[in-house]
Amino acid sequence: MKKEFNIFVEGVADARFIKQYIGHLYGDVVDDERLVILKGWDNLKTEATAIRMHSMSANGGVNLVIVDTDKDFQIRKDEIAKWQQANKVQFELFLLPNNHDAGTLEDLLENIINPNNRPIFDCWEHYEQELVKLDIPGRTPPPLTTPAKKTKIYGYLEALLGETKSQKELIKEANRNYENPQHWNLDAEYLKPLRKFLETTFHKFLVN
Secondary structure (H helix, E strand, C coil), X not given: CCCCEEEEEXXXXXXHHHHHHHHHHHCCCCCHHHEEECCCXXXXXXXXXXXXXXXXXXXXXXXXXXXXXXXCHHHHHHHHXXXXXXXXXXXXXXXXXXXXXXXXHHHHHHCCECHHHHHHHHHHHHHHHXXXXXXXXXXXXXXXXXXCHHHHHHHHHHHHCCCCHHHHHCCCHHHCCCCCCCCECCCCHHHHHHHHXXXXXXXXXXXX
């Protein structure tokens, strides 16, 4: 695979997943310099990003933007399209988790776990259901705060990995192994939209 592309993602977790997923699909390694970590989708809309995109396009390369949809797919898509048009930049857009529904990378990850591990999330969901029922005296306002989705994924891996320092390191976003079939299924049907997006973009880079 040639290397004439940039992939703009929100955070370390996104970069780690996309890099390993592309490796899984194509058996090729994406150079870290091609993965641009925005540290939040809103940082896509900067002059520095526009300059980098223009430079890549001028050299015959491709820009990909893979960021979270968050609460509303159409609103996020329209916001990004408005910036794209105003700055006359060229890129292909994919909104996580599946380029259709509201959500984030963590929603995608929950849908590609090894099915054998589903009981872990069943327990977590029961915990969340019970948590909102609790009434802690003196706390205003109720109900209690439900842990973030990032915490849920962290808890999933913490339950599966060992207690040694080296095992704990593998829980961190920068160190996760998404190619571990005991934890994740990179051939899951849920990944079909992302796979199609990447195939459409990368087909001309594939080595015959």
